[in-house]
Amino acid sequence: MSESPPSADLRTDEPHPARVYDFYLGGKDHYAADREFGQRILSICPQLRPLARANRRFLARSAALLAREHGIRQFLDLGTGLPTSPNLHEVAQGVAPESRVVYVDNDPIVLVHARALLTSRPEGATAYIDSDVVDIDRILEQATRTLDFSRPVAVSALALFHFLPDPQPAELLAHLRERLVPGSFLTISHVLPALQEVADAYQGTMGLGTLRDKDEITALFGGFELLDPGLADPHHWRPELNPAEQGSGAEIENLGACGVARKPGA
Template sequence: MTTDHSADAPPGPEGDRIVPHGIDVETPHKARVYDYLLGGKDNFEPDRALAERLLHKEPRLREGARANRRFLMRAVRMMAERGIRQFLDLGAGLPTRPNIHEVVQEVAPECRVVYVDNDPMVLVHARALLTGSPEGKTTYVDADLRDLGAIVEKAAETLAFTEPIGVTAVASLHFLTDEQLAAVLPALREPLAPGSALAISHVVTGLASVMDDYRASVGSGYPRTPEHIEALFDGWSLLPPGLVEPDAWRPGPEIAQITERASMADMVLCGVAVLQEQR
């Protein structure tokens, strides 16, 4: 996308900042809290206050968010190197460089990427910033993760579901209840072609106390056991090294440059799986 639609509605000020019309800046929001943890600037005082409160409880959260992002970039690069040329990002959040399309189009410029989210502020930034290569395509779908039917229908305008698709659900599935997950995951798998890949990261029950506070502020956020997280890959073939903490998943040179790195296996686990031909 190359057009900035943020001027579609009159902005309002937050100090000397421009706030897009219709954006609630008085209540913490999960995308903006995550943006703050990553070191971004697209957040407001309530987001920062909640993040700092959570960091006081668990100081590793900031590095955990960054490790999570590193995992996402390595996972999509691996998918592109395996020959996947289409990507569907579920719960895209606010743009953070490098973005998925920048990584995969570096491997193959013809890659097509669809970002999915339903937050108005994410939509504003996605329209303004997510420009892909001339050979490929980068689009944004405004849809709720719980409505896979609508997501597939809209994504099919850009992606061919008869060909493999790399799906990413990084730091997004833990916002769904068990009942919602039970409906979403089969609906996600059913339309995909063999050879598709799925990357998931998910918070673990070691963060239960932190997530209790987080959920009280943003309304959702459910840590799960390693066994439950691994079960999210049912129907898929989990690739080595299996379900691990983010920086342990096929670490690249950037991990070796981190001089002090705490274990995060009790905070977040991740993995990548492929969809095999049905027999």
């Protein structure tokens, strides 16, 4: 566990969403306040830890699929959070070393770690944009330094939009979809209303915007076409892509949903 003072005042005496999530994942970049809050949440919902880990494995499976089977070489990751291996660029560049990945977050805690850890293979590129995800115009402007938006880009927003109230996710995604060319992809994961008690506990400390049901999450994809198996819980989204991870996943069913969708027309 990391207990040495960070290089900036990152308020380690208060729980922080990115560090608490790192605690759920079994990482090392969290502090006593994060562990205490995380343990309180896990006493309410022990399934949150396997859900977080299943969500991370979904990231790896979906990114590898897009790179390997759909030829995607450009990735834009919104709301990156603390780096936890395997990171998106590690997965994508493991398939195609020339892949280019842009990470977006506006959290100083994430920024400190990202600049140190999110390093590219020499054949590809990684970049980090310090921005609020709702400022999508600024993000796209800066991302063009690394990504070519005249070619397909895979955008991911994992465990992000439940921290944003309506109508922010729909508005930023509508703008983003206009900029993406056919053949681009959108990957989303989101918690479900069954976690309302957890959301209430977060509200008093760190804030959790809006829990959405499966129809509302599906609507966020807009005119993009969901890949099989459509919207599913993270454990059951294409588990055959990594047989070592397969299992029942019954303990996290109906707690979270995820999907990958493609912009038609290419």
